[in-house]
Amino acid sequence: MLNRRHFLSLSSAAALAGATAFPTLARAGRERLRLGLIGTGMRGQVLLKELLRRDDVEVVALCDIEPIMLGRALAMVDKHKKARPQTYGVSDAGGDPFAYRKLLEQKGLDGVIIATPWELHASMAIDAMNAKVPVGCEVVAGVTLQDHWDVLRTQQRSGTPYMLLENVCYRRDVMAVLQMVRAGLFGELVHLQGGYQHDLRAVKFNNGDPAKPYGSGVEFGAKGWSEARWRTQHSLTRNGELYPSHGIGPCAMAVNIHRGNRFTHINSFASKARGLQDYVGRKMGAKEHPNAKLGFKLGDVVTTTLACENGETILLQHDTSLPRPYSLGFRVQGTDGIWMDVNHSIHIEGRSKPHQWEDFQAYQDRYDHPLWKKYAAAAEGAGHGGMDFFVVHAFVEALKANAPMPIDIYDAVAWSAITPLSEQSIAEGFKTLAFPDFTEGLWKTRKPIFALDDRY
Structure with missing residues (x-):
């Protein structure tokens, strides 16, 4: 895990598994890649597992400033009986927050995956692209609006490939629905919904013990561990749609954003903030703890609406501080029908009984995406129900083929820029912005x- 404390000086400009070999596609270009990974925390280890299970990837470099996390990553490499990569970031002198730049200088590097705290993504991606090292970046391309312009301009100037690793675009039902959209089953699309609705209270707080990263206490920041060390701070100081890409990615693909359509306007509303304070003080029984007295800024439910050039509207909801089951709340609605993931249901006019839902499974089976048909067995056991296999697969195959990234720089910056724009909207009295x-x-x-x- 790249520790947020050690990286605050960075400029904004600048689960083990058996060794299973996955098939590769016979394509023009490189047949094998030498990749590096910056950030070997909980998320980084999930992505590392997918890289190690491939026979067309050699992980040649790892970077982290936390010895525990770097050690766990090396243990994964050993478990898969792969050659040990060069390591960066940990030394006798302590963690070096700029060690990733040394990784980028390693000869023969075909690409790098960035899986660090959000606030580091932009500067690391910029440095990688300037070094002509292709980037697969975990979601959140930047924090400020200027970050996004800087990342975009660097990619345009350098020509270095950049892909946002948004795994939900590869969810099986989402890909089937996109097939249905393309086939015209919903008619003309009118309205879509998505979001990030996930109880993260036990993720945002723990007791700082690396063996107990979830729900073990009420600490965060320097006294916390894993995501509690860096992610909770965003809930303390920011109010907006902090994690938009899981929801907006599939919706944007469905309405062809940047491919004949675009976002034109955005506004956001935020509810009061009660959930995190209540969790620490009442649910965890720590009323006298200093963290129970903090005023968290992030509204418990943030609702964002986007308007599109072609007339569609998209609604996103960010809901991570209250008790609730996990759901991304997808809805795709057009002149001929509607799909909703919460009740796993669909209604197609002329096919479904009037005013009644049908179970979605039969439609998913019929419109199952070719990639899922081909690689479902290979994706079994991968993170997030197989989605992590597909997003890594897409990055690797596009890079091998010297082909355009399927989730490219324009997607990355627009989806991620929803965050600073939503913050501005809320701060300016829920103002609608261009x-x-x-x-x-x-x-x-x-x-x-x-x-x-x-293909990928």
Whole structure:
């Protein structure tokens, strides 16, 4: 885990598994990649597992400033009987927050995956692209709006490939629905919904013990561990749609954002903030603890609406501080029907009984994406129900083929820029704002992706 405390000086400009070999696609270009990984925390280890299970990837470099996490990553490499990579970030002198730059200088590096705290993504990606090292970046491309422009301009200037590793775009039902959208089953799309609705209270607080990262206490920041060390601070000081890409990614693909359509306006509303304080003080029985007296800024439920050039609206909800089952709350609605993931249901006019839902499974089976049909067995056991296999697979295959990234730089910055724009909207009295056109007009001529890509 790259410790947030050690990285605050960075400039904004700048689960083990058996060794299973996955099939590769016979394509022009490189047949094998030498990749590095920056950030070997909980998320980094999930991605590392997918890299180690492939026979077309050699992990040649790991970087982290936490000895425990770097040690766990090396143990994973040993478990898979792979050659040990060069390591960066941990030395007798302590953690070096700029060691990732040394990793980027390693000869023969074909790409790097960034899996560090959010506030480090932009500067690390910029440094990688300037070093001509292709980037697969975990979600959240930047924190400020300027971060997103800086990442975009660096990619445009350098020409270095950049992919946002948004795994929900590869969820099996989501990909089937995208196939259905392309086939016209919903008619003309009118309204879509998604979000990040996930009780993270036990993630945002723990007792600082690396063996107990979830729900073990009420500490965060320097006294916490894993995500509690860095993520909770965002809930303390920021109020907005902090994690938009899981929800917006599939919706944006469905309505062809940056490929004949674009976001034009955005506004956000935030509820009062009660959940985190209540969790520490009442649910965890720590009323006298200093963290029970903090005023967390993040509204418990943040609702964001986007308008699109072609007339669709998209609603997102961020809901991570209250008790609730996990759900991304997807809804795709058009002139001929509607799909909702919460009740796993669909209604298609002329096929479904009037005013009644049908179970979605039969439709999912019929419109199952070719990638899932081909690689379902390979994805079994991968993180997030197999999605992590597919997002890593997409990055690797596009890089091998020297092909465009399926979730490219324009997608990355627009989806992620929803966060600072939502913060601005809320701060200015829930004001509706114009959404920047990061493509600067290219959206008019870029072609739609057919259900991401049948190849990868």
